Amino acid sequence: MILIxxxxxxxxxxxxxxxxxxxxxxxxEAGADCCIRHFTDIDEDILRQADGVxxxxxxxxxxxxxxxxxxxxxxxGFEKPVLGIxxxxxxxxxxxxxxxxxxxxxxxxxxxxxxxxPLFDGRDDFTAYELHTFSVKPPEPFTVLAHSDxxxxxxxxxxxxxxxxxxxxxxxxxWVVTRFLHQNGLVA
Amino acid sequence: xxxxxxxxxxxxxxxACYRAMEKEEVVCLITVxxxxxxxxxxxxxxxxxxxxxxxxxxxxxxxxxxxxxxERELDDLQRAIALARDEHGIEGVVTGAILSVYQATRVxxxxxxxxxWCFNPLWHTDQAAYMEALLAAGFRVxxxxxxxxxxxxxxxxxxxxxxxxxxxxxxxxRYRISLTGEGGELETFVTDAPFFTQRIxxxxxxxxxxxxxxxxxxxxxxxxxx
Numbered sequence: 001m002i003l004i005x006x007x008x009x010x011x012x013x014x015x016x017x018x019x020x021x022x023x024x025x026x027x028x029e030a031g032a033d034c035c036i037r038h039f040t041d042i043d044e045d046i047l048r049q050a051d052g053v054x055x056x057x058x059x060x061x062x063x064x065x066x067x068x069x070x071x072x073x074x075x076x077g078f079e080k081p082v083l084g085i086x087x088x089x090x091x092x093x094x095x096x097x098x099x100x101x102x103x104x105x106x107x108x109x110x111x112x113x114x115x116x117x118p119l120f121d122g123r124d125d126f127t128a129y130e131l132h133t134f135s136v137k138p139p140e141p142f143t144v145l146a147h148s149d150x151x152x153x154x155x156x157x158x159x160x161x162x163x164x165x166x167x168x169x170x171x172x173x174x175w176v177v178t179r180f181l182h183q184n185g186l187v188a
Numbered sequence: 189x190x191x192x193x194x195x196x197x198x199x200x201x202x203x204a205c206y207r208a209m210e211k212e213e214v215v216c217l218i219t220v221x222x223x224x225x226x227x228x229x230x231x232x233x234x235x236x237x238x239x240x241x242x243x244x245x246x247x248x249x250x251x252x253x254x255x256x257x258x259e260r261e262l263d264d265l266q267r268a269i270a271l272a273r274d275e276h277g278i279e280g281v282v283t284g285a286i287l288s289v290y291q292a293t294r295v296x297x298x299x300x301x302x303x304x305w306c307f308n309p310l311w312h313t314d315q316a317a318y319m320e321a322l323l324a325a326g327f328r329v330x331x332x333x334x335x336x337x338x339x340x341x342x343x344x345x346x347x348x349x350x351x352x353x354x355x356x357x358x359x360x361x362r363y364r365i366s367l368t369g370e371g372g373e374l375e376t377f378v379t380d381a382p383f384f385t386q387r388i389x390x391x392x393x394x395x396x397x398x399x400x401x402x403x404x405x406x407x408x409x410x411x412x413x414x
Contacts, residue, residue, distance in 0.1 A: 014212055017310070018311040021312075
């Protein structure tokens, strides 16, 4: 089961349909079961059941998750695969000691893969949809995988299957989510 | 959160409004009336009746006119949204965008520039489930424009009911068109919605059609009690 975490400003917010449900659709299409939980409602039981986690993005002005970063402390000891999307990448960065910095992009953007990784399926570059005000200054255990002209686009933990992407793969780059599921054995 | 909904008169903007009302406070509708039938951003058939829809919904309408020239019409959209912010205190904008990155990107940029939230509750929605939810919720939707094969003039003015939806589904599979008309194949006009306190009756309309390209223009319409 894939745990899909809603990082919106409150449970069942107006951002749910826009940032969470498209990810649910991709995961189900790939053949995986999933469960949606708001970030304030994560407990040991659901983490034990989850085979992997996807932390979803939020609306451009929705940064409450960063003020409540303590809610994500479970990530420090979580050994299973995690994909953090936009807000989710910012959460991964903050939990492991990095920082968020202003770097805004909106719309389709060219992305260059700067460190080969199975997540990108052999691609050297691609275009993806951006909707963010901030990017990250990743902490030491993370390596940068991709850049745009302006911002860091993707990171990976050096020792654990923890990925972050600042772009929104649910828009025209669904393959990134599918690759994450396949390469980590989360779907057949 | 006080929100303004971008209103085209069609089903997507009014269903997005319905979704927004379930979770936040919708305080106004916002319409940009384009003088260009080929506008890149703005739905045009029957946009002159947006005021009647706003009245049916019991919501104030912020209306701005545009010449409808590519990119310059965005200045007019920004002007409309800024007016809604100043007059009605909106903190965010809701759109009915489903797949159009072109439209979503531009509205997101305008909202970011004005310090407003932007929501797209139909973004990448399952189109079949959306159309079923639309009918189940009690929306009444007319086809107000056809712009692709295989639609002929018999589709103009037709209400989307369960039978029409079933036919649309068959055509969508066969002709590789979107079920919702998101690809520009269809335009619609909403005559009733669950949050309308009155419904719209069309008294007079005209049809123009040629080569899979047609419009159903409502000449006279009125509100009646539900």
